[in-house]
Amino acid sequence: MNGRQSDMNQPSSSSSSSSSTMTSTSNSDPPPPMSQQRQLTTTAASNTYTDVLKNSARTGLVGAAVGAALGSARRLPVAPTSANMCLMWGAVSFAFFAARKEVAAHLATLDANQPRKPVVLNRHHLLASTAAGLATGAATTALVHGPRAAIPASLIAGLLSGTGQLVVTWGRHARQDALLWRAKQQGLVVTDEGVCAPDVPEPRAPGLWESVSAQVHDVLVHTTWLPVRALSDEAYLESLREQLAAQDASIAKYDRVLKRLQARMQDLHANGEADETSVPADQ
Numbered sequence: 001m002n003g004r005q006s007d008m009n010q011p012s013s014s015s016s017s018s019s020s021t022m023t024s025t026s027n028s029d030p031p032p033p034m035s036q037q038r039q040l041t042t043t044a045a046s047n048t049y050t051d052v053l054k055n056s057a058r059t060g061l062v063g064a065a066v067g068a069a070l071g072s073a074r075r076l077p078v079a080p081t082s083a084n085m086c087l088m089w090g091a092v093s094f095a096f097f098a099a100r101k102e103v104a105a106h107l108a109t110l111d112a113n114q115p116r117k118p119v120v121l122n123r124h125h126l127l128a129s130t131a132a133g134l135a136t137g138a139a140t141t142a143l144v145h146g147p148r149a150a151i152p153a154s155l156i157a158g159l160l161s162g163t164g165q166l167v168v169t170w171g172r173h174a175r176q177d178a179l180l181w182r183a184k185q186q187g188l189v190v191t192d193e194g195v196c197a198p199d200v201p202e203p204r205a206p207g208l209w210e211s212v213s214a215q216v217h218d219v220l221v222h223t224t225w226l227p228v229r230a231l232s233d234e235a236y237l238e239s240l241r242e243q244l245a246a247q248d249a250s251i252a253k254y255d256r257v258l259k260r261l262q263a264r265m266q267d268l269h270a271n272g273e274a275d276e277t278s279v280p281a282d283q
Contacts, residue, residue: 052101056094063089096136096161104128126165133161 067085071078107124137157142150206214 049098049101052094052097055097056090059093060086060090092136092140095139096132099135100125100128100132103131122169125169126162129165130158130162134158 064082064086066089067082068078070076070085071081104124104127107127108121134154134157138150138154141153145153
C-alpha cells in the first residue's frame, strides 16, 4: 500500500517536422501548488514492476517470520512452516500489489481533473487498494476454501486494504506537515512552489552624499593636524582617568604640606608654653 513516490515533474515533448529536418523539444510543466502536492502521491504509467517485487519480497519476509513463530509455538517443523508461509504471503502480496498498480494507473488515465496526466492521486490509491483487496481476497479464498466463502472474505479484505491505505496516506500527510513545520522553525520560506531559503537583499550601493559624508567623517576623526578632534569612548575614559590621577596627586601633595604646617604650629605652641613657665616669679 505504501507506493513509491517519484518525481512529479515529468517532461512532455512535442515534435515538429519540416521538409529537411525533424526536431523534437521537451517542455517541463511548472510544479503544482502545495495544496495540490498534498494530493499527489506518485506518477502512474510505469511499465516496470520493481515496486511490486520489492513490496512482495518484504511481505514474504514478514510471512517467513510469522511462519517461524507459529511453527515454534505449535511445535511444528520451523523451516517448512516458514517457507510455506513465505511463499503464500509472497504470492498473495504480488497479486495484490500488481492489481493495485494496474488499477491505479487505469484510474489516473481516466481522470481528467488533474494538473497533468497521468498522475496517481490519493483517491486513486484508495480505490485501487480497495479493488485489489476485493479481488485478491475473493480469488485466494475461492482457491483455498471454495467459492462460498469468497464473498465474505473479499469484503473483509477490501475493508482492511482501504483502511490501511487511509492510514498510510494520513501518515504521509503528518510527516509532510512535520517537515514543513521544521522548515519554518529553521527560518526557511514555505510557499506553494515548495520550500526555499529566504531572500537576502543585496547590499545597496552608497550614494554620492553618503560617500562624501563618510570621507569627511574619516578626515575629522582620524586626522592629526586639526586642533580639535573627535574622541572615542575609550580615549575619553582614559582622559578622565588621567585627570583623576592628577587631582589625586595634587590632593596628596596638599595633604603633606598641611601636615607639615600643623606639626610646625604644634612645635611653636609647645615652645611658647615652655617660655612662659621659665619666667622668674619676681618679675
